[in-house]
Amino acid sequence: MVGLVFGLIALVIGIGGGIIIRNNIRLKKFSVIAMVVGALLCIVCVFLGCIASVPTGHTGVVTTFGRVEKTTFDAGFNIKAPWQAVVKMDNRVQKANTLLSCFSSDIQEVTVSYTLNYQIDKANAQELYKTVGIAYYDTVIVPNIAEAVKVVTARYTAEELVSARAELAEAIEKVLTDNLSNYNIQVVSAAIEDMDFTDAFTNAVEAKQVAAQNKLQAEIEQAQKVMEQKAAAEMAVIQANAAAETSKIQAQAELEVTKIQADASEYAGQKEAAANDAIAKSLTEYLIKYYYIQEWDGKLPETYVGSDDVSTIINGITNAK
Numbered sequence: 627m628v629g630l631v632f633g634l635i636a637l638v639i640g641i642g643g644g645i646i647i648r649n650n651i652r653l654k655k656f657s658v659i660a661m662v663v664g665a666l667l668c669i670v671c672v673f674l675g676c677i678a679s680v681p682t683g684h685t686g687v688v689t690t691f692g693r694v695e696k697t698t699f700d701a702g703f704n705i706k707a708p709w710q711a712v713v714k715m716d717n718r719v720q721k722a723n724t725l726l727s728c729f730s731s732d733i734q735e736v737t738v739s740y741t742l743n744y745q746i747d748k749a750n751a752q753e754l755y756k757t758v759g760i761a762y763y764d765t766v767i768v769p770n771i772a773e774a775v776k777v778v779t780a781r782y783t784a785e786e787l788v789s790a791r792a793e794l795a796e797a798i799e800k801v802l803t804d805n806l807s808n809y810n811i812q813v814v815s816a817a818i819e820d821m822d823f824t825d826a827f828t829n830a831v832e833a834k835q836v837a838a839q840n841k842l843q844a845e846i847e848q849a850q851k852v853m854e855q856k857a858a859a860e861m862a863v864i865q866a867n868a869a870a871e872t873s874k875i876q877a878q879a880e881l882e883v884t885k886i887q888a889d890a891s892e893y894a895g896q897k898e899a900a901a902n903d904a905i906a907k908s909l910t911e912y913l914i915k916y917y918y919i920q921e922w923d924g925k926l927p928e929t930y931v932g933s934d935d936v937s938t939i940i941n942g943i944t945n946a947k
Contacts, residue, residue, distance in 0.1 A: 678704045683718040685751040694756040698748075713760065715751040719743055719814050722767050728776045734784035739819040740775050742767070742802065747810040754810045766809050774801040784823060791818060 678699055680686040686699030689711045699712060706712065722742045729735055744767065746754055758765050778797045779787065787794060799816040806813055 676705055676708050678706050678710075678712040680704060680712065680714060683716060684714045685717045685746075685748050687713040687715055687752045687755045689713060694752050696752065698752055713755055715746060715755060715760070717746050717748045717751060719745045720763075722763065722771060723819070724768060724771050724775075726772055726775050728779040730782055730784040730787055731780055732783045735824055736779065736784065736787060737820075737822040738775055738779065739821075740771060740798070740816070741819050742771055742816045743814040744806065745812050745814060747812055750810040758809060762809065762811070766806065766811065770802060770805050774798050774805065777801065787821060788823075791821070794818065 678686055678688075680699050680701045682701045684701060686704060688695040688697055688699065688706060690707070690709065695710075699706075704712070720743070722744065724740050724742075726738050726740060727735065728738055746762070754762055775798055778794060778801060781797075782790060782794060795816065795818045798818075799813060802816060803813040
């Protein structure tokens, strides 16, 4: 459109100048030159007005006298009518960072730093321009981020916000995705950068965490003591059972030994009795005398009882020999 305007201006100036110069006798010969130059400038301006340059990462929205066309231009040089204008819409991934003051469901104030990465739908950029305009960031992005963060944050208590941060971020991203899709804006990624609570709440949470840690430590120590006592009791039972089993085995062994010894003594007595019985049965008068002589040391007793006949002993000995 600008090229067309400048072209028409150049043409008017050229033709008007030519007419004016023609009325001057001395400059009359230059009138044609002025008209030609004006026409050439008009042609150049119109030609330049037919070329639309769209930078990389942008989409060209074509308008005709302010009316948005359905077609769009990709990055590069494009040909359009000289009376058409091209609005460049950035379709690259863009970043929006906002700092919001919110309240939890238990009326605790929390400051949330939220980051949203988004991009416009390239195929429907003209719709966004038609319905919202070029200032869609301030018109759509910022208000929707504020609404989504505050609405979702109000569903959780302050303590839940600390422990369920990932769940909170996912819920906010879902709300933003649904709301911004109505404006042909795509959510690429989102994240909660930081959450800052009041000092009173932060101190209370820290105290609670310390108490919980101390309780957990006490429970662990108590459980350790119970395990040690249980292990000691089980060990005592095992040792007692082992000692009882050992005593039983020793008693059984001693009983077996005693039985064997008794059997051996009985056997020895029976053997000795049998030998004595055999000896007794085999003894004769002469054998007795023989054993008697074998055991005699050759000394006569100093005293004896019986007959005065000493020869009886001598004869007995002699006869035994």
